[in-house]
Amino acid sequence: MALNTEQRVRRAAVRLFAEKGFHGTGIRDLAQAAGISSASLYHYMGTKEDLLVTIMRECLDRLLLGARRAVEGAADPRERLASLVALHVLAHARQPAETRVVDNEVPALSAAARRRVVALRDEYEQLWTDVIGEGLRHRAFAVAEPAVTRLALLEMCSGVARWYSPRGPLDLDRLASHYACLALRMLGSADDDCPAGVETARKVVADLW
Amino acid sequence: MALNTEQRVRRAAVRLFAEKGFHGTGIRDLAQAAGISSASLYHYMGTKEDLLVTIMRECLDRLLLGARRAVEGAADPRERLASLVALHVLAHARQPAETRVVDNEVPALSAAARRRVVALRDEYEQLWTDVIGEGLRHRAFAVAEPAVTRLALLEMCSGVARWYSPRGPLDLDRLASHYACLALRMLGSADDDCPAGVETARKVVADLW
Amino acid sequence: MALNTEQRVRRAAVRLFAEKGFHGTGIRDLAQAAGISSASLYHYMGTKEDLLVTIMRECLDRLLLGARRAVEGAADPRERLASLVALHVLAHARQPAETRVVDNEVPALSAAARRRVVALRDEYEQLWTDVIGEGLRHRAFAVAEPAVTRLALLEMCSGVARWYSPRGPLDLDRLASHYACLALRMLGSADDDCPAGVETARKVVADLW
Amino acid sequence: MALNTEQRVRRAAVRLFAEKGFHGTGIRDLAQAAGISSASLYHYMGTKEDLLVTIMRECLDRLLLGARRAVEGAADPRERLASLVALHVLAHARQPAETRVVDNEVPALSAAARRRVVALRDEYEQLWTDVIGEGLRHRAFAVAEPAVTRLALLEMCSGVARWYSPRGPLDLDRLASHYACLALRMLGSADDDCPAGVETARKVVADLW
DNA sequence: TATGAATGAGCGTTCATTCAT
DNA sequence: GATGAATGAACGCTCATTCAT
Numbered sequence: 001m002a003l004n005t006e007q008r009v010r011r012a013a014v015r016l017f018a019e020k021g022f023h024g025t026g027i028r029d030l031a032q033a034a035g036i037s038s039a040s041l042y043h044y045m046g047t048k049e050d051l052l053v054t055i056m057r058e059c060l061d062r063l064l065l066g067a068r069r070a071v072e073g074a075a076d077p078r079e080r081l082a083s084l085v086a087l088h089v090l091a092h093a094r095q096p097a098e099t100r101v102v103d104n105e106v107p108a109l110s111a112a113a114r115r116r117v118v119a120l121r122d123e124y125e126q127l128w129t130d131v132i133g134e135g136l137r138h139r140a141f142a143v144a145e146p147a148v149t150r151l152a153l154l155e156m157c158s159g160v161a162r163w164y165s166p167r168g169p170l171d172l173d174r175l176a177s178h179y180a181c182l183a184l185r186m187l188g189s190a191d192d193d194c195p196a197g198v199e200t201a202r203k204v205v206a207d208l209w
Numbered sequence: 210m211a212l213n214t215e216q217r218v219r220r221a222a223v224r225l226f227a228e229k230g231f232h233g234t235g236i237r238d239l240a241q242a243a244g245i246s247s248a249s250l251y252h253y254m255g256t257k258e259d260l261l262v263t264i265m266r267e268c269l270d271r272l273l274l275g276a277r278r279a280v281e282g283a284a285d286p287r288e289r290l291a292s293l294v295a296l297h298v299l300a301h302a303r304q305p306a307e308t309r310v311v312d313n314e315v316p317a318l319s320a321a322a323r324r325r326v327v328a329l330r331d332e333y334e335q336l337w338t339d340v341i342g343e344g345l346r347h348r349a350f351a352v353a354e355p356a357v358t359r360l361a362l363l364e365m366c367s368g369v370a371r372w373y374s375p376r377g378p379l380d381l382d383r384l385a386s387h388y389a390c391l392a393l394r395m396l397g398s399a400d401d402d403c404p405a406g407v408e409t410a411r412k413v414v415a416d417l418w
Numbered sequence: 419m420a421l422n423t424e425q426r427v428r429r430a431a432v433r434l435f436a437e438k439g440f441h442g443t444g445i446r447d448l449a450q451a452a453g454i455s456s457a458s459l460y461h462y463m464g465t466k467e468d469l470l471v472t473i474m475r476e477c478l479d480r481l482l483l484g485a486r487r488a489v490e491g492a493a494d495p496r497e498r499l500a501s502l503v504a505l506h507v508l509a510h511a512r513q514p515a516e517t518r519v520v521d522n523e524v525p526a527l528s529a530a531a532r533r534r535v536v537a538l539r540d541e542y543e544q545l546w547t548d549v550i551g552e553g554l555r556h557r558a559f560a561v562a563e564p565a566v567t568r569l570a571l572l573e574m575c576s577g578v579a580r581w582y583s584p585r586g587p588l589d590l591d592r593l594a595s596h597y598a599c600l601a602l603r604m605l606g607s608a609d610d611d612c613p614a615g616v617e618t619a620r621k622v623v624a625d626l627w
Numbered sequence: 628m629a630l631n632t633e634q635r636v637r638r639a640a641v642r643l644f645a646e647k648g649f650h651g652t653g654i655r656d657l658a659q660a661a662g663i664s665s666a667s668l669y670h671y672m673g674t675k676e677d678l679l680v681t682i683m684r685e686c687l688d689r690l691l692l693g694a695r696r697a698v699e700g701a702a703d704p705r706e707r708l709a710s711l712v713a714l715h716v717l718a719h720a721r722q723p724a725e726t727r728v729v730d731n732e733v734p735a736l737s738a739a740a741r742r743r744v745v746a747l748r749d750e751y752e753q754l755w756t757d758v759i760g761e762g763l764r765h766r767a768f769a770v771a772e773p774a775v776t777r778l779a780l781l782e783m784c785s786g787v788a789r790w791y792s793p794r795g796p797l798d799l800d801r802l803a804s805h806y807a808c809l810a811l812r813m814l815g816s817a818d819d820d821c822p823a824g825v826e827t828a829r830k831v832v833a834d835l836w
Numbered sequence: 837t838a839t840g841a842a843t844g845a846g847c848g849t850t851c852a853t854t855c856a857t
Numbered sequence: 858g859a860t861g862a863a864t865g866a867a868c869g870c871t872c873a874t875t876c877a878t
Contacts, residue, residue: 028846037865145387151368182358251875576786577785653869848870
């Protein structure tokens with residue numbers, strides 16, 4: 001299917017912002033990658049920062065929506081956590097460029113835009129906090145320092161975007177299962193090869209991405 | 210103790226490159242932060258990229274040296290892994306700016322400089338690969354996908370630099386112990402609150418940083 | 419009565435060129451003020467400069483025509499001078515925007531267009547020169563430096579466009595009479611409250627504007 | 628005497644702003660006229676608008692100072708008015724570029740800068756208002772519509788900057804005297820060839836310009 | 837050692853204009 | 858008649874770097 005110009009601009013921006021950073025990407029780089037002149041770019045975007053904000057918000061909105069579905073579709077804390085982890089990993093493995101932009105370019109935002117993006121991110125992380133807390137209360141999890149552990153989990157999972165390649169030996173399903181397994185181990189929960197909950201995430205991802 | 214000018218430049222660069230990125234930091238920002246004129250900067254550095262390279266290599270050199278000592282000073286794979294993890298976490302918590310520069314600004318390097326930095330990084334990661342492989346062979350560890358697991362471990366530990374604050378509730382020792390504990394769990398190894406090997410890392414860090 | 423699109427463009431241009439200058443007015447400003455797209459502008463004008471030239475020539479043509487009638491309709495030099503002054507003042511007070519564009523934007527014209535506009539202006543000023551000369555020969559006027567005095571008169575009268583407001587306390591008739599009176603005083607001629615000749619200009623203006 | 632670079636920039640800006648207008652003058656035009664690169668311009672000015680503001684304020688400050696001295700140094704309303712007129716005319720004839728910039732480019736200023744410039748201009752015009760009012764009270768002047776007459780006087784005198792050339796047949800002294808004469812006639816005051824007060828203005832100008 | 841002065845190249849953005857639909 | 862789409866050129870301004878003093 002052919003992409004329209006606006007989509008080509010978006011794709012080019014995502015790729016270049018991820019590869020070279022927001023400040024390392026010039027407007028003329030964007031134009032060349034999108035196959036139009038730099039003046040024409042401005043038919044499809046506001047400022048360069050507006051483009052960044054749009055990319056970030058769209059990515060975070062989808063991630064947040066997916067995570068809500070991943071939690072709702074799972075029965076208990078173990079399953080929910082596995083679902084959250086699998087969703088996060090799948091999203092980052094499928095859209096590594098988008099998620100790296102979200103993770104790395106927040107300091108490039110102006111104060112106002114940064115506040116909104118950080119608020120979305122906080123909302124997303126709250127889902128993790130809730131699930132971990134719930135699991136601890138139900139004795140499904142046993143771990144010290146739940147706040148730190150949540151950060152460790154998130155960083156571990158986000159890291160996927162920094163190295164995963166679809167051309168590598170591991171397919172997405174096994175990747176997601178493995179990470180869910182690692183996460184449950186970190187939380188002191190018995191594990192198996194493919195924890196329940198991963199399947200839930202798979203369906204959400206198939207629907208949203 | 211008073212810093213000399215060269216050190217002030219280095220500190221300013223580390224802080225600004227970490228906060229705003231290499232491309233987001235101007236030579237005038239650096240000069241102002243160092244308290245000298247932008248022309249004077251060039252008495253204390255080569256090009257702006259040279260400064261970045263210097264910062265990265267110094268940081269990686271010390272990390273690599275520390276990791277070697279951390280491994281050598283530990284008796285078995287479990288202890289070695291815990292020591293590696295603790296060292297990495299302590300280094301990232303103590304020097305979050307330096308390590309974020311190393312982690313984030315590699316794409317800002319020219320090809321030649323990038324090769325050298327990546328080689329150092331590969332050398333460092335090889336230590337982790339070796340320790341994990343050794344543990345698996347000795348049945349100390351039980352985990353699928355050792356390569357992926359190594360990446361998960363590294364990303365988890367490096368993430369510390371992105372959020373740790375010395376003003377937070379957790380002191381460095383407990384942070385290191387907790388991460389070592391999480392790591393051993395991920396590798397399917399029985400754990401305790403403060404795994405052996407963490408102490409080794411502590412000594413190395415006290416010596417090198 | 420409703421204006422057609424071409425008239426709306428003209429009005430918008432006159433207003434904006436007067437307010438912000440030719441170079442300070444963008445094609446998008448014009449389009450917005452006229453209520454059409456910037457591409458559509460080009461159905462109603464040639465280039466932006468063509469539009470400026472059209473505005474200037476139309477304004478000068480009408481002024482020149484009016485001045486000829488004002489001179490022809492008056493009996494002697496005193497009356498003629500008063501008529502010229504009143505006509506000029508009335509034209510500038512009624513169409514301050516147009517006349518400010520003519521006065522201020524000549525340097526924005528290309529050489530060729532400038533020549534034509536300046537030629538019109540010279541033709542107009544020649545009428546003043548003739549009347550003043552005639553008055554001096556007939557001893558109706560008594561003033562040194564007739565050329566300088568002509569310039570002083572013209573600048574004084576043109577200045578009306580820079581400050582006159584129909585919402586001010588002075589109506590157009592009294593304004594014209596007062597300026598005619600001032601002008602006759604400058605020329606050393608006895609004066610009264612409403613010099614003969616002003617009425618002539620009034621009729622011409624009513625006819626042409 | 629050789630001009631330093633800052634002065635060359637100032638002169639170039641005054642000339643170009645006067646000739647082509649603020650918006651019609653590019654930063655590269657300024658640089659070329661000043662004999663430096665466009666980047667170097669920014670060692671000697673803030674923004675392009677700052678440069679405009681500096682030029683305007685300096686010109687108005689000097690005019691205001693001169694006008695105060697011109698009024699103080701004269702004995703009675705007739706003399707004061709003649710002195711004001713002569714000063715204004717001499718200033719505009721000596722610095723036609725500066726004064727045309729002040730007169731024409733006010734709309735190019737941002738709101739804040741415009742307010743300050745207009746305030747200075749108002750302060751200056753108040754001196755004229757006072758002198759005219761004083762003359763009327765003392766029956767030295769006899770004219771209707773004093774406010775309009777003040778504007779007519781000012782426009783007439785400012786117009787000098789639009790046409791005067793030092794290469795023309797009229798020298799500055801005779802120019803100033805003639806304008807003072809015209810002004811007194813407008814105000815209904817007996818006149819002579821070189822009204823008292825002009826000499827005062829001459830001295831002030833020699834001192835300040 | 838320190839820095840004002842200088843600059844070619846490039847920044848993000850807007851310009852006036854054209855043209856296919 | 859009207860306009861989205863498009864663009865080469867130029868805008869005001871900042872970049873990293875050099876060098877004479």
